[in-house]
Amino acid sequence: MSIYIDENICNGCKGLAEARCERICPGDLCYRKENTKAAIRDQSACWTCACCVKECPVQAIELRLPFQISCNAASLKAQLKRNRTIWTIKDASGQVEEYVIQARSLKGD
Amino acid sequence: MGITRIDCDILIIGGGAAGCFAAVEIYKRSPDCNVLIMEKAHIERSGCLAMGLNAINAYIHPGQTPESYVANVEKQFEGVIRKDLVYSIAKGLNSAVRDVEEMGLPIEKNDDGTYKMRGKRSIRICGERLKPILAEAVCKTKAQVLNRVVATNFIYDGERVLGAFGYGVRNSNFYVVKAKAVIVATGGASGIYRSNNAGEARNLIWYCPWNVGTGYAMGIRIGAEMTSFENRFIALRVKDVHAPTGIIAVGARSKQINAHGEDYLECYYKHLGGNKCLTHHRLLATIEETKAGRGPCYLDTTTLSVDEEKRLKEDFLNMNPPIILLWAANGMNPRTKPVEIHGTEPFIVGGHCQAGYWIDKDRRTTIPGLYAAGEAAGGAPKKYVSGSWVEARIASATALEDIKGFPHKKIDDSLILKEQERVLSSLNKKTGVLPHEIRERLQKIMDEYAGGISMNYALHEERLLEARRLLRCLKERTNDVKSENNYSLVDVLECIDKLDVARVLVEHLIYRKETRWSCYQARLDYPEKDDKRWRVFVNSIYNPDTDEIRMVERPLDR
Ligand SMILES: Cc1cc2nc3c(=O)[nH]c(=O)nc-3n(C[C@H](O)[C@H](O)[C@H](O)COP(=O)(O)OP(=O)(O)OC[C@H]3O[C@@H](n4cnc5c(N)ncnc54)[C@H](O)[C@@H]3O)c2cc1C
Ligand code: SF4
Ligand code: SF4
Numbered sequence: 001m002s003i004y005i006d007e008n009i010c011n012g013c014k015g016l017a018e019a020r021c022e023r024i025c026p027g028d029l030c031y032r033k034e035n036t037k038a039a040i041r042d043q044s045a046c047w048t049c050a051c052c053v054k055e056c057p058v059q060a061i062e063l064r065l066p067f068q069i070s071c072n073a074a075s076l077k078a079q080l081k082r083n084r085t086i087w088t089i090k091d092a093s094g095q096v097e098e099y100v101i102q103a104r105s106l107k108g109d
Numbered sequence: 110m111g112i113t114r115i116d117c118d119i120l121i122i123g124g125g126a127a128g129c130f131a132a133v134e135i136y137k138r139s140p141d142c143n144v145l146i147m148e149k150a151h152i153e154r155s156g157c158l159a160m161g162l163n164a165i166n167a168y169i170h171p172g173q174t175p176e177s178y179v180a181n182v183e184k185q186f187e188g189v190i191r192k193d194l195v196y197s198i199a200k201g202l203n204s205a206v207r208d209v210e211e212m213g214l215p216i217e218k219n220d221d222g223t224y225k226m227r228g229k230r231s232i233r234i235c236g237e238r239l240k241p242i243l244a245e246a247v248c249k250t251k252a253q254v255l256n257r258v259v260a261t262n263f264i265y266d267g268e269r270v271l272g273a274f275g276y277g278v279r280n281s282n283f284y285v286v287k288a289k290a291v292i293v294a295t296g297g298a299s300g301i302y303r304s305n306n307a308g309e310a311r312n313l314i315w316y317c318p319w320n321v322g323t324g325y326a327m328g329i330r331i332g333a334e335m336t337s338f339e340n341r342f343i344a345l346r347v348k349d350v351h352a353p354t355g356i357i358a359v360g361a362r363s364k365q366i367n368a369h370g371e372d373y374l375e376c377y378y379k380h381l382g383g384n385k386c387l388t389h390h391r392l393l394a395t396i397e398e399t400k401a402g403r404g405p406c407y408l409d410t411t412t413l414s415v416d417e418e419k420r421l422k423e424d425f426l427n428m429n430p431p432i433i434l435l436w437a438a439n440g441m442n443p444r445t446k447p448v449e450i451h452g453t454e455p456f457i458v459g460g461h462c463q464a465g466y467w468i469d470k471d472r473r474t475t476i477p478g479l480y481a482a483g484e485a486a487g488g489a490p491k492k493y494v495s496g497s498w499v500e501a502r503i504a505s506a507t508a509l510e511d512i513k514g515f516p517h518k519k520i521d522d523s524l525i526l527k528e529q530e531r532v533l534s535s536l537n538k539k540t541g542v543l544p545h546e547i548r549e550r551l552q553k554i555m556d557e558y559a560g561g562i563s564m565n566y567a568l569h570e571e572r573l574l575e576a577r578r579l580l581r582c583l584k585e586r587t588n589d590v591k592s593e594n595n596y597s598l599v600d601v602l603e604c605i606d607k608l609d610v611a612r613v614l615v616e617h618l619i620y621r622k623e624t625r626w627s628c629y630q631a632r633l634d635y636p637e638k639d640d641k642r643w644r645v646f647v648n649s650i651y652n653p654d655t656d657e658i659r660m661v662e663r664p665l666d667r
Binding site: 001002018023024025026027028041043044045046047048049050051053055063064065066067068069070072073074075076078085087089090091092093097099101102103104105106 | 151
């Protein structure tokens with residue numbers, strides 16, 4: 001598995017003609033199911049680029065590694081702010097690490 | 110399904126690094142020019158830049174000159190490069206970078222305001238948002254952007270490119286975009302060879318999996334001259350997640366070590382220059398270490414300081430999040446365990462190596478009305494992201510100049526019908542071959558007969574001739590391929606494009622009878638570099654009427 005979508009958190013981007021994850025995936029892999037929750041068409045086609053992870057406004061998507069790459073679970077979430085990106089990494093033992101990285105220079109910031 | 114017809118002045122195919130920059134550039138020079146970008150994904154996160162970048166790899170620091178830049182590229186590529194093209198790139202690098210900084214890209218600086226030197230020719234950026242920043246700059250122009258429209262072929266009347274056809278994957282519309290000039294900026298080609306990972310991880314590859322060489326294939330199919338496909342690119346990357354190693358080797362100054370902890374470049378490859386060897390020799394040495402039983406090979410990151418480690422992780426979050434997961438999953442950090450490295454499958458690219466359209470110094474291809482920039486353009490390796498911007502600038506200026514007073518030409522309906530039928534043919538089939546079957550067959554042939562990973566990249570005549578034969582068989586079967594929805598329809602089109610690229614590639618590999626670049630193009634039957642005979646460009650022109658690929662040689666000096 002490359003991305004995991006938590007259906008309890010996903011709100012289906014209600015009101016939008018195209019869900020945000022669907023709009024952004026460079027491989028056109030995300031879509032909304034009939035129950036309006038997001039899903040991935042084909043895990044094996046995922047590039048693990050994390051674009052959908054960053055784009056989801058409610059952090060319903062996390063990045064994982066396919067089992068063949070590592071048999072231990074770790075996950076990565078992201079939150080986009082106007083000029084920085086906040087990353088949350090959970091390692092196999094459950095420990096959480098956070099990174100805040102500048103992403104854009106804003107005039108007057 | 111409907112047909113959408115649009116007329117514009119300049120059509121840009123592919124809204125990646127080069128495509129976005131071109132749109133901005135045309136707007137600056139000629140605000141009333143009617144520009145259209147056709148993009149298969151969404152320009153906000155598409156192509157090579159989707160994950161983000163942490164460095165700009167081509168930049169002229171104080172003390173360096175365009176001339177010294179060209180000299181380095183020439184050395185790295187064993188003397189076979191288009192110096193005129195590389196020089197024109199070198200001259201424009203710094204101003205292009207400055208433009209993107211203006212758009213909002215954070216670049217690390219010294220106290221005096223100059224960019225901090227990362228490597229000899231690179232600078233460090235916080236580039237996670239580079240693609241959205243470029244897309245935002247495009248939004249400030251008047252350019253029309255067609256997202257989720259996949260270009261399928263050029264509109265070509267036998268004399269001139271008159272635009273392009275596209276398929277809208279969201280609305281199932283067939284697009285006929287007429288233009289006075291077309292800039293092809295679709296990036297390079299991945300997915301031609303079998304990758305290191307299989308099954309559920311098959312797309313965990315270095316290059317963007319959706320840059321499949323469509324721009325090359327479209328040119329091939331109208332007889333555009335292509336160059337240097339045999340100069341494949343094989344990347345030395347972090348094993349499994351394919352994170353770039355430059356940031357560790359250059360940024361953090363880590364050494365390549367083998368399983369015994371030896372600095373193997375210095376111990377065993379002094380004759381190639383040791384730690385100062387060329388990029389392709391670093392790869393060669395790593396393959397040789399494994400063959401000699403001294404693998405796995407690593408980048409020794411255990412000497413990093415705590416601060417350096419943190420910085421390294423930030424750099425990777427900016428450009429390759431999977432490596433962060435790899436460390437987290439395995440409960441390790443770069444300081445506790447060296448990072449294992451290996452070679453990827455071969456890619457066909459004009460940004461790290463020099464496969465692509467044969468162009469003149471102004472970025473005209475050999476077909477009137479068609480210009481190339483970025484990875485799609487050949488002859489100028491090591492252009493990377495900043496060189497792609499420069500090329501976009503040059504191509505834009507040329508296209509603008511060439512279309513002055515140029516009228517739109519009428520497009521024959523038969524051309525439209527023919528392409529519509531080609532694009533949609535797979536949808537109407539009840540039974541047939543599936544796109545993944547074509548893809549797997551292609552990758553198996555290329556891996557085993559045209560120097561893939563399983564062959565340690567080695568090439569020789571008999572296997573290549575077999576590859577040629579098998580690809581021809583496979584090509585015939587593409588008539589039977591079927592698709593079920595728009596997603597698999599695109600998959601089908603991509604497979605056909607990859608196959609067209611692969612066939613040209615194999616002819617290039619057969620033609621160059623020497624070893625010019627280790628691993629990238631290394632012949633077991635001609636193991637020496639032969640400067641007397643082969644300091645030339647190997648080019649090809651496909652004839653769609655006879656299905657034959659004609660090889661031509663072009664001299665180096667121009
Ligand atoms: C993983 C990775 C890391 C890199 N890191 C660095 C780095 O740190 N520093 C550096 O300087 N360079 C780096 N590069 C190189 C740099 O990203 C590329 O050289 C540059 O992006 C090339 O620009 P381009 O416009 O030719 O291709 P891209 O930026 O890939 O753009 C191609 C565009 O064409 C679109 N497209 C493709 N086919 C079609 C079609 N049929 N119809 C419509 N649109 C289509 C794609 O979706 C994409 O938007 C990296 C490349 C990769 C792959
Ligand atoms: S972007 Fe997030 S909330 Fe919206 S559909 Fe996708 S997963 Fe659900
Ligand atoms: S990680 Fe990237 S490739 Fe995978 S589903 Fe998300 S956006 Fe698409």
